Amino acid sequence: MNDLKIKKASIDDLEKLQSIGRQTFSETFAEVNSEENMIQYLEQSFATEKLIKELNNPSSYFYLAVLDEKVIGYLKLNTGEAQTEKQDLDALEIERIYVAKEFHGKKVAQALYAQAEQMAKELKASYMWLGVWEENYRAASFYTKNGFVQFDTHIFRLGDDEQTDLLMKKVLIH
Known part of the structure; x- marks a missing residue:
């Protein structure tokens, strides 16, 4: 994985972002x-107009994980x-850290x-936070390992299904 690059995404990366977003969420x-809820979520969340708006928002940041010219994961941050x-x-x-399934466990x-x-350091953020589905044990464990602790819960709607997300945060010391 020595050739892994983390690259800030721009509007030119729209199609790559749509593709990796749909792939990783589905996986x-x-x-x-x-299937109905998945289709609805993927169509709404990765719609071209929505992603253009998010990519152009100065308070949102997207990064692509690129290996040998192939996008294998991405990150979305919001302030x-x-x-x-x-x-x-x-x-x-x-908001999102997703990696293609074939690259799970490869850092x-x-x-x-x-x-x-x-x-977070550049922005001098006081803390980082996120929501993770309570049944996504792999992700919750990843965040716990990185120093996040649960502080609340909220409802995440996937189509007509209400799911509980754990809200987790990590206080930062600069």
Whole structure:
């Protein structure tokens, strides 16, 4: 994995971002959700207009994990008003870290997380936070290992299914 690069995504990366976003979300959640709910979520969340708006938002940041010219994962961060849930304006939200299934366990998520930490430092964020589905044990364990602790829960809607996300945070010391 020495050739892994973490690259800031731009509007030129729209199609790559749509592709890796749909692929990784499906790989992670298709087995445990209805096909209808998955289709609805993927169409809404990765719609061209929505991603263009998010990529052009100065308070959101996308990064691609690239290996041998192939996008194998991505990271989405939000600050200020772009956060998906009202938190402190000086907090940094990790909205998404997703890695293609074939690259799980190969430190790609850790490299993306390191980029999130770097952004938090640059932005002088007081803490990082995120929501992770309570049944996504792999991801919850990853965040716990990286120093996050649960502080609340919220409902995440996937189509007509209400799921509970654990809200986790990590206080930062600069």
